[in-house]
Amino acid sequence: MKLHEYQAKSLLKKFGVTVQDGHALNDLRYFDDAVNDLMKRGISEFVVKSQIHAGGRGKGVIYNQHNPNEIVVEGGVKYFGSDVKGAKEYASKLLGNILVTHQTGPEGKQVRTIYVTEGLNYKKELYLGILLDREKSKNVIMASTEGGVEIEKVAEETPDKIIKVWIDPEVGLSGYKSRELGYGLGLEGNAFKDFIKFINNLYRAYEELDASLIEVNPLVISSDDKIIALDAKVTIDDNSLFRHKDIAEMRDTNEEDPLEVEASKSNLNYIKLDGNVGCMVNGAGLAMASMDLIKLAGGEPANFLDVGGTASAETVENGFRIILSDPNVKAILINIFGGIVRCDRVAQGVIQAAKNINIQVPVVVRLQGTNSVEARKMLDESGLKLIPADTLQDAAQKVTEAIAA
């Protein structure tokens, strides 16, 4: 689960991680209070930051929410020094409008929350990231002196500028490894000491929050040699949310596709894509393979949809509704491999769902496995315009015909 910057920083602060602090607000009415509170803390310079689940905000462009061609302002993050009036005017241009960055796609994302933070004077930008190294099945901390730029780019162009240390789970982050990172970043004196504290707190946060990614980019050395997280990206392992109820509540469904949110309410694993052939499959691997099959058959997959192990009448019906709410869908492929789940039961579900919903597009139904012969018979005798298929090859053929028709 992805978090906004302000949410990530609020969590990190609890672990003693020094962050560039501020207030998040979703209405301009709260702007003055936010600034006044920061001033009380002795802060005199301000930054206004758009909060969306995508990177590249600083270099993004804000478009009018009512007119997608009108540029309102350039840049989704701005430093204002002590110009509070300017900051407020800029904030008013962000809220409600659309931010387009290289990560959002051309449709962009609506800015619903802004983050008013302290402005910092710093001498250097660094990079720090913690994530799972799948090859080693251990967490890895990556640090680089090349802060503020995309780490993928650094990894590609100057891989020797990335320092990596792997964490043995039975030992934790040992002192010498923290020092290895600090020396690797060329730190000394108070900055070095502060970094050791910082990295230990950050790693503890990573572990205890069940994060799957923490990225601090940039991590800055302030003019008084403090180590501070200027930005923070935190992703939480979805499988762990059962033990982090407070974090689960931070989920911002506005950042997700409305169809996907709807699907997750019916326990369906749905991902919207841009194609013309919808599909409904049991099991994630078979679902991906079915998408590939659609492409080979001359179509483009309109979605990924895993209905899970049971494929009951109710889930199938919900699946149909979600697939059909995408107007681009010209045909549907249902591919169920019945192992423990019986095909005749699935067929019953498909028939019932097809009767309940007015389906206007051709539906190719391929049920294989336990009781597939009975299932085929039920589909044939249903009187519905379902197109039964036996093998995967047969299903592909029939999808091709359905799109051509």
Added chain:
Amino acid sequence: MSILVNKKTKVIVQGITGSEGSFHTKQMIEYGTKVVAGVTPGKGGTKFLDKIPIFNSVKEAIAETKATASVIFVPASFAADAIIEAADAGIKVIVCITEGIPTRDMIKAYNHVKTLNASGQEVRFIGPNCPGIITPNECKIGIMPGFIHRSGNVGVISRSGTLTYEAVDQLTKLGIGQSTCIGIGGDPVIGTRFIDAVKLFNEDEDTEAILMIGEIGGSAEEEAAYYIKKNVKKPVIGFIAGRTAPPGRRMGHAGAIISGGKGTAEAKISTMKKCGIITVLSPADIGKAVQTALKKKIRSRWSLGTLPEKSKAGRKPKKKTEESRKSK
């Protein structure tokens, strides 16, 4: 003709009294698996189906039954602990079916098992979030439908559940049997990777060919491919699901995600090809590709004059093919 499990394997079920555990225990017994005990803390002393003893701990279950394998159905929040318990108690093959285990817990369990292995104990841990392992007609440890399998000489390794059933079904319908099928699971941290399973099948005399079913995310397929290029003479057939998957999105399995441009199907397929693996583009052609590879292998053996030495293993499945054709 199998790896890891066979008709002699004594199996315990951790979480035998839960709904998943009890349902699949019945299915495993029906298939012929020697389920000798169950473990549910707090229910020790009772019996499952009036015959299978339930113990409070894996240690007690082993002491009483000499079981060497365990299958885990306990809920996600306790599953990693169950893996560690089984490993500490001396179980040799641990299969974890449970889905949705937090990665932090799995990192601990994985590295603990690794430490035990380094100290000389032999533990093979499979999963989690997987269908399990089956040696057809001998032993089924997991949730796969037993009837689609057929005994034979192809080793199957897969990250997926239903896609494996699909591939196995294609093989069986072509009269091609399987030595053992392992579902290694779709999570980012798993006990047995492609490379581990490939090593085992490579050493198994009765495995004639290896089928690898991978998917987007990570680099485990590539790791195995490089090993195969160096060490494996048997034909290896590979399929990668997710060529049409968009980057940055988790496709159901926690491990199936293309991140930072890494883990794409194209990259995997191209590496596998370079390493001499026969790659299949359409999931509909998996069975046929294995069939072609096996025929080619038999032909090349004739031409090299090496058939007599392996004639038993080589002919058996062919005979069965003819039989199955006749029966149709």
